[in-house]
Amino acid sequence: MGFFRPSSRDDAFFQLLADSARQAVAAAEVLTELLASDAAGRERILPRLKDIEHEADEATHAIIHKVNSSFVTPFDHGDIVELAASLDDCTDALEQVGQMVVLYRMDGLMPDVTRQLEVITRMAALTAETMPRLATMKELPEYWVEINRLENEGDVIHRTLLRDLFGGAVTDPIEVIKHKDIIERLEQAADAFETVAHRVETIAIKES
Amino acid sequence: MGFFRPSSRDDAFFQLLADSARQAVAAAEVLTELLASDAAGRERILPRLKDIEHEADEATHAIIHKVNSSFVTPFDHGDIVELAASLDDCTDALEQVGQMVVLYRMDGLMPDVTRQLEVITRMAALTAETMPRLATMKELPEYWVEINRLENEGDVIHRTLLRDLFGGAVTDPIEVIKHKDIIERLEQAADAFETVAHRVETIAIKES
Amino acid sequence: MGFFRPSSRDDAFFQLLADSARQAVAAAEVLTELLASDAAGRERILPRLKDIEHEADEATHAIIHKVNSSFVTPFDHGDIVELAASLDDCTDALEQVGQMVVLYRMDGLMPDVTRQLEVITRMAALTAETMPRLATMKELPEYWVEINRLENEGDVIHRTLLRDLFGGAVTDPIEVIKHKDIIERLEQAADAFETVAHRVETIAIKES
Secondary structure (H helix, E strand, O other): OOOOOOOHHHHHHHHHHHHHHHHHHHHHHHHHHHHOOOHHHHHHHHHHHHHHHHHHHHHHHHHHHHHHHOOOOOOOHHHHHHHHHHHHHHHHHHHHHHHHHHHOOOOOOOOHHHHHHHHHHHHHHHHHHHHHHHHOOOOHHHHHHHHHHHHHHHHHHHHHHHHHHHHHHOOOHHHHHHHHHHHHHHHHHHHHHHHHHHHHHHHHHHHO | OOOOOOOHHHHHHHHHHHHHHHHHHHHHHHHHHHHOOOHHHHHHHHHHHHHHHHHHHHHHHHHHHHHHHOOOOOOOHHHHHHHHHHHHHHHHHHHHHHHHHHHOOOOOOOOHHHHHHHHHHHHHHHHHHHHHHHHOOOOHHHHHHHHHHHHHHHHHHHHHHHHHHHHHHOOOHHHHHHHHHHHHHHHHHHHHHHHHHHHHHHHHHHHO | OOOOOOOHHHHHHHHHHHHHHHHHHHHHHHHHHHHOOOHHHHHHHHHHHHHHHHHHHHHHHHHHHHHHHOOOOOOOHHHHHHHHHHHHHHHHHHHHHHHHHHHOOOOOOOOHHHHHHHHHHHHHHHHHHHHHHHHOOOOHHHHHHHHHHHHHHHHHHHHHHHHHHHHHHOOOHHHHHHHHHHHHHHHHHHHHHHHHHHHHHHHHHHHO
16 A cells, blocks of 8 residues: 555545445435334335435446446455445345335334344444545544444344344234344344445455 | 457357256246146146256356366356356245245245246246347347346335235234245345346446 | 475465364354253353354454465465355354354254254364365365265255144244244255355366
8 A cells, every 4th residue: 555546537436435335324314214103104204215225226336337347446346346235235235124114014113123223323324434535545444343343232232132022022923023024134234234344344455 | 349259169158058047947937837736736846846956056067167167258257157156046046936835835825926926937038038149249238127127026016915915914924934935035036037137237348 | 286286375274264164163063062952051052152153253354364465375366265255154154043042042942953953063074174185186076075965965854844844843933933043044054065165166176
């Protein structure tokens, strides 16, 4: 590292990655609003979540198209594609949770699900703040250490939820099926943010 | 592009990819037959589905072996391997649905599952028609646009099925577990065909 | 192949891969012990399983770091990273089974689950024996043929378990949900060992 990173081409990549991360933040925020609403409100909010997922898809597509049609990229082609794909996985998982909550007509959602989503929202915000720093490669270890800490925090909530769910907090088997699905998809969202951090770390190691 | 693609080596790759896509078509057709049969018929048909899955495995293996032992390939080595792997995922998902239907002794399968499979069968047929066109790179955008449209069509059926399933169409919790598994594995099959289309698009962009 | 493979750098890679495979063996052994214990014993044993999973994570991390910071690697960079990642997936899946058994407060686990784990333990042991042979590339086909055979053996047990589970062996729907999850995660562990074997085969083909 240490050399000057100038070109506007590079900037366009970091911009697109930051856009994609901001879609994940928006998805987490709209999902939070959806969870806090009643059935009618949820039906109304869901299309906004789908729009965000669709925009994230297009952003990912734009990144991959740009990588495949560029001769020079700021990092290894494959690393950028994988980073973009893992950012998209974050938004996808969050949108799927919103869909499940509506399709399953969830009523009486376990309160800790909101705590699980709060941790994920912080992971999303931190990821979006970090993407522009790929241009300078500064303060990246602070990011991945904090993501790792948040992932552990979310994992404790996830395990507590499962322990309670199967410990009698929910007794109707069909409600158990629904809760389990939502809790696990949120955990997959958290894992997706951790994967993003792993890929940033991989890029940072190669650049150092 | 625009340059002449001659060699018989190339042709062998397109042939193997087309073979693999035809296994996915065969899997969709045999699975359709299986779903329409009674319990005894299903037990009799399942081995045919397993044979197809096994042949698709061998075809994939042959492609990966050929890529890894070839110095020259028509496209990037990694892109061919990923395309072959995603074609194999299509057949795998369809075979798993057949297994579930038999192992779970499904009785009274929700009728829309058949509609979900019909859309997938059309995705498979279109994919098989398209593979040979990789030799000339002609009319590929028509293919991925139509796959995308079919995936959306299948997704609407998938969501309707889940909404009905959890809306009281099936009341026995164990039957809900079984249905959910089958419906979601079929959705994964549809996603696998979409992934194939994404990979074809990636190859097309690089070649253009 | 046939050329002399000397350097100590190479040896370090094979050593790290063998370490990672030994973590998978340890995970299978501790999980076997956990399954054979009562509830209190399981709570006591689970942290050991988590420690193993954590060490495997660090081993994988060390391999990826070493690959990304090395100019010369014994095989293709990407192939080593994927091999390390798939070894880690084996240990992860086993640790998740242990977690589920404890979180779900499993009581009256179907006896064949132990048979399913026995096959996986043999896959792990064979994988750990094989990793050092990557240095000489000798007797590798015997390894992947045997892994394939074991995977088929495990698959028969897996299918029998599902057939029994949905055939009335377990009647409480919540117990069905729990069993299904554990049985399928074990099947994913078996698949992960098969993926390791596929990646060894890919490396062997490229080297031949």
